[in-house]
Amino acid sequence: MIKNKLAAALILGVVFQVNPLFAQQKNIDKIDRKVDSVLRLMTLEEKIGQLNQYTGDRDATGPITTSPNKLKDIKDGKLGSMLNIRGAKETREVQEMAMQSRMKIPLIFGLDVIHGYRVTFPIPLAEAASWDLAELENAARVAGRESAASGIHWTFAPMVDIGRDPRWGRVMEGAGEDTYLGSKIAYARVKGFQGKGLGNLDAIMACVKHFAAYGAAIAGRDYAAVDMSDHSLWEYYLPPFKAALDAGAATFMNSFNTLNGIPATGNTYLQRDILKGKWGFKGFMVSDWGSIGEMVPHGYAKDKKQAAELAIKAGSDMDMESRSYLPNLGQLVKENKVSIALIDDAVRRVLRKKFELGLFDDPYRFSNATRQEKELNSAENKKASLKMAEKSIVLLKNNNQTLPLSKSLKKIAVIGPLAKSEKDMQGFWSVSWQNDKLVSLYEGLQNKIGNQTELLYAKGCEISDTSKAGFAAAIEVAKQADVVVMAVGEAYDMSGEAKSKANIQIPGVQEDLIKAIQATGKPVVVLIMAGRPLVFNWTADNVNAIMYTWWLGSEAGNAIANVLYGDYNPAGKLPMTFPRDEGQIPIYYNYLSTGRPSQNDKDTRYRSAYLDIQNSPKYTFGYGLSYTTFDYSNLKLSKTAMAMNDKINISFTLKNTGKFDGEEVVQVYLQDMFASVVRPVKELKDFQKVMLKAGESKAINFVIDKEKLSFFNQKLQWAAEPGDFKLMIGTASDNIKLESNFALTN
Structure with a gap:
């Protein structure tokens, strides 16, 4: 009998070692019994x-x-x-x-911990621009630790709605327009909030929202109806929710909108089916x-x-x-x-x-007050916010190598209504604190340069001004400087929930202020601070250096200063398409081709095109520059045809051909050339963020398998179909460096 008990114990021990899911299931069963005992x-x-x-x-x-x-x-x-x-x-x-x-x-205590708790991180859309899944998870991890230390059990985040319409103010709370990138970020954020699992004192419950299709509200108007096919729902809008569920998300939140006439809150198909x-x-x-x-x-x-x-x-x-x-x-x-x-x-x-x-x-x-005091004053958490902020900045333009700034400059003019703002750096949906301290652009530059360079300042105008009364003083300040850094954009409460806008151009007379300063002939760097893609065509076409800095949180000014001076080489890539005009919206890179596609911006005769504006956006999904340059070469495919249960190994050489160490976000796109359902002109299917020293080369590898070739067919079945595929590898969705073709066979 003793031997049998010992044998049973040994067997049980082996089961636990070999199959930890057995132990996990046993714990679940134990909790279920406890739940039932209370319920009775x-x-x-x-x-x-x-x-x-x-x-x-x-x-x-x-x-x-x-x-x-x-x-x-x-x-x-x-x-x-x-x-x-x-x-x-x-x-x-x-x-x-x-x-x-x-x-x-x-009780369970919940709070909207959207992009940080005590330490504010960049808004979620800005974090998505980093394409850095490890840092995204860590940002949520810090927010989770700080929240848990303050007695909070539950955050109403992440928002995983796909957003293709920048008029919708809540795009600031999501990960952008792409299903693949959005799914990866949803998974990372849930893992960050929930850490090693519920029950740990540094983990809080994630709440995945808004189920479902809230990001497709008609006309970009918050709370408005959503009307879409089941195919679009399953293909584009549901996958980030499934990814969050796969990450172990504890809770979901339904959405305000109707979906095909049924409010999501009362929608059995969404919630039960x-x-x-x-x-x-x-x-x-x-x-x-x-x-x-x-x-x-x-x-x-x-x-x-x-x-x-x-x-x-x-x-x-x-x-x-x-x-x-x-x-x-x-x-x-x-x-x-x-x-x-x-x-x-x-x-x-x-x-x-x-x-x-x-x-x-x-x-x-x-x-626990002691744990709270320790966690909420952590220098480590501020460093994490700074790192995330640096990685979120997107360099849109840098003609004539205007950036990085030289450390030998004598005078810098800092101009614009957001130059000294702290509150706006916090962004919408942030946790407010008495006597909160955020680093403005001006303060960040002061911290960076010390007494080496003189900082001059003029506001020029308010964010929503119609008056140009402050322009003259700003022009005089600009004339005294070696270079002008301008901070323009939105106030913190211009993007967010219930902040939909028909006009998404830079508010007020700010772009007129840019024109006036540009006319001085001084080198101008424009920083655009906002919670959504904005329209700024004149600035884009005429100013030499532009950075999109979103709202970057507690360490905003320090992060921007580090990038301006090249102490961090910008590597951000846009997670949303930037339109030329509101009339193009909704606009996104992975559109479906038509029977009469326009071949270029002048090809408009009986084509799917506008007569008065180009089809192409101002800045595309995946776009973002660096202070260095990268070369893509030597593309190799292990085979040009694969069976359903097979895979293709892809390799190529990436080289940093510039003078700065830097990170490149290598993006892999595929096009299914013909299928039972018309497929997008290209779809992001993988990416890697690669750090290379100046002059360094590295072999980059990807794998194409059946999963990457699958889609929801006419019967809403997730499947791959035999056919021809186009492979595209590049630095942005419109900047493909390497191409090839392969086939999927039966």
Whole structure:
């Protein structure tokens, strides 16, 4: 008997060593049993309470809320989560209230940690311009650590919506227009937030949003309807969500929009058929703010009671601030309009995450003031923000080697409404702090040059000015300088949620200010700070040096100064296409060809083209310059035909042919030449970010397999079809350096 027990123990040990999934599954089963044991003890009202989320509305010194009903609901166990409560002390105080409830079920605290918590990182679209997945993951990792140290369990990020329309203000919150790049970034950000897994004290739950297709809102207008084919939905808009799920995302958030006439919040196809059905999602779905109740003005529900019924049936588990579930679900169950099984399923999903976070073992485990103090004042975190900011900058133009600036310059004029701004560097959807300190461009240059160079300054105009009264003073300052650095663009609240714009040109008279300074004959460097692609044709055509610096966060000025002086060689690439004119929008690189394609910008006769403007954008997806140059040569394919279960190895030589060490983002595009569904003219299918010293060469390798050749066919099946393919490797979607062809056979 003893021998048998020993043998069994040894076998079990081997199982754990050889198959760690066995141990993982055993832990899942253990949590499920705990969830069921709690669920059996709960009343219907307590169950519905777990599906209810309120926001805190306290000030720095006041109570948690001015609403006595909220306080009572917390103590009565009628609340599953709160958002906008932060800080070790504050979250502990609220959790103590929840511990007064009969079941003593802990609350989950959520916050919009979009691009940093205490340390602000570049806006997500800017981070996407880095094409640096390791740094993107680390930025989310820092935000996760800081948030967790402040008692927060849950962030409402990442936003993984594909954005092809820069009029839509929320493009600043995403990763741009491309499905492949967006999927890679979605995966990295989820991994960053959740670290080594829920339950660790430096990990928070990610919330993938907005499910689904929110980025395709008609006319780029926030909250507007979305109307698209199932093929476009599956091919372009759903893959980043699936990638985030594959990364282990704990929660999802539905979107405000209707999809083909059905609000996403009440959309069974999205939430039950796809997410919880086909994809097997085990976490929970939270509504976006008030979106359950908003099905009433949509005209999909007659009142909040019906909205609650439609939402819970469709798969929305938690009601964020619409006050629809708490007052109505109980009655709907009694009327047999909603089954208790649906309620139990939603509650199980919420409770499971609370167990995974370890909150049942210790409700206060994240509310640790000592850990908070240490994490929120970390020099390491500021360095991470600086590094991410440097990598996010995109060099758009550098004629006559205007950049990098010489360190022997005597006088630099810093001109523009954003030159000394700190607040705007923080960008939209950032966490506000009293006495926050961000580094402006002017301060960053001061830190860089010390007393070696004199800095001159003039604002010139305000961001949205119609007056040119400040131009004369700015011109006089420019005339005294060896070079002029101009900071123009948007205020922090001009891009973001509910910040859609029909006119996306540089606001006010700022471009007129650029013209006036350019007329002085002084060398001019224009820095454009914004949350979306802007239109600035005159500047693009006439100024020698342009950098797109977005909103870069806490270390913005230091990062920009490092790039201006060449201490960091810019390597960013655009994650979105920049149009010449708003009339081209939506515009993106991976469009479908027509039966009458235009061969060039002058080929307009009975072609798919504009009569009054070129088809091509001003700056393409994947575009971005460096202070050095790169040569692509010696392309080799291991074979020119491959079977379905085969692969092709690709190699070529990349050489840094310039005088600066630098990084190149090598981009691999494919075109399926003919298929059962018309395919895009090119699609990004792989990329590498490669660091090379000046003069250094390196062999670069990629692999093409069936997965890279697959797409959703007419039956919405993910499959590859035999045929001919074009391979394109380059430095931007419109700057292909190497080409070849190969075939996929049966």
